[in-house]
Amino acid sequence: MDRSTPGAFWIALCGLFQLILCGSVRGSAGVAVNRASEPCSAPGRGVRRVVLVHGIYNSGRYMGNMKRLLKSRGWEVYAVSLKPNDASISFEAMAGQLDAFVRENIPGDAKFDLVGFSMGGLVCRYYIQKMGGYKRVRRFVTLSTPNHGTIWAWLSGRSGVREMRPGSELLRSLNADPEKLAPLDYTSIYTPMDLTIVPPDSSRMGVARNVISWVPLHALMVWLPGPLRAVEQALE
Numbered sequence: 001m002d003r004s005t006p007g008a009f010w011i012a013l014c015g016l017f018q019l020i021l022c023g024s025v026r027g028s029a030g031v032a033v034n035r036a037s038e039p040c041s042a043p044g045r046g047v048r049r050v051v052l053v054h055g056i057y058n059s060g061r062y063m064g065n066m067k068r069l070l071k072s073r074g075w076e077v078y079a080v081s082l083k084p085n086d087a088s089i090s091f092e093a094m095a096g097q098l099d100a101f102v103r104e105n106i107p108g109d110a111k112f113d114l115v116g117f118s119m120g121g122l123v124c125r126y127y128i129q130k131m132g133g134y135k136r137v138r139r140f141v142t143l144s145t146p147n148h149g150t151i152w153a154w155l156s157g158r159s160g161v162r163e164m165r166p167g168s169e170l171l172r173s174l175n176a177d178p179e180k181l182a183p184l185d186y187t188s189i190y191t192p193m194d195l196t197i198v199p200p201d202s203s204r205m206g207v208a209r210n211v212i213s214w215v216p217l218h219a220l221m222v223w224l225p226g227p228l229r230a231v232e233q234a235l236e
Helices: 007-026 060-072 091-105 120-131 151-155 169-177 217-220 226-234
Strands: 048-053 075-080 111-118 138-144 185-190 209-212
Touching: 048 060, 048 091, 048 120, 060 075, 060 111, 060 226, 075 091, 091 138, 091 185, 111 120, 111 226, 120 138, 120 185, 138 226, 185 226, 209 226, 217 226
Parallel strands: 048 075, 048 111, 111 138, 138 185, 185 209
Antiparallel strands: none
């Protein structure tokens, strides 16, 4: 953890709150981390694969509600866990982990869907736009992703956090090159009540279908029924 700035305390506090909240919502249901789920596909539709990418301070377990929902609807679901999970490494390094996970778990050149929450959405974008992921991703969904940055990123000097600052070199590069996102069925889901992604409309993208979900807290975007239904509809 970066202890060089007072703001690091608030970022750490936010992360702790998210972890506590995750535990209270998840209950006793366990979710395997970094392991492919059992194949489950709807009759006549073939195998539909989706990879879930978590946000800062989280792991694949944090996507548990979404994983269970999508499995029940016929998807073969995978949840990656990025290490470290505190944005102390660059997005290039995190996207490299996602690329390795895909190569290990998704057979050959099979197409798959990709869902990223918060920081995870930018990890997905780096993979799609900079690592050739656009050749394999079919549908792409982000939830409360700081596509144009968040002002809270100025409170830490960690590598990945710096890259989430508004106007960072990474964001300028990604947003100047949207053509690899345009052919995808891309949906950006966000809440105007978000106090972590500031301003909340930082999640909006001109090449995306922008969907508002009125959720009162950033951390709940992958747990409450509203945004989960929005993800399911986007993937359908």
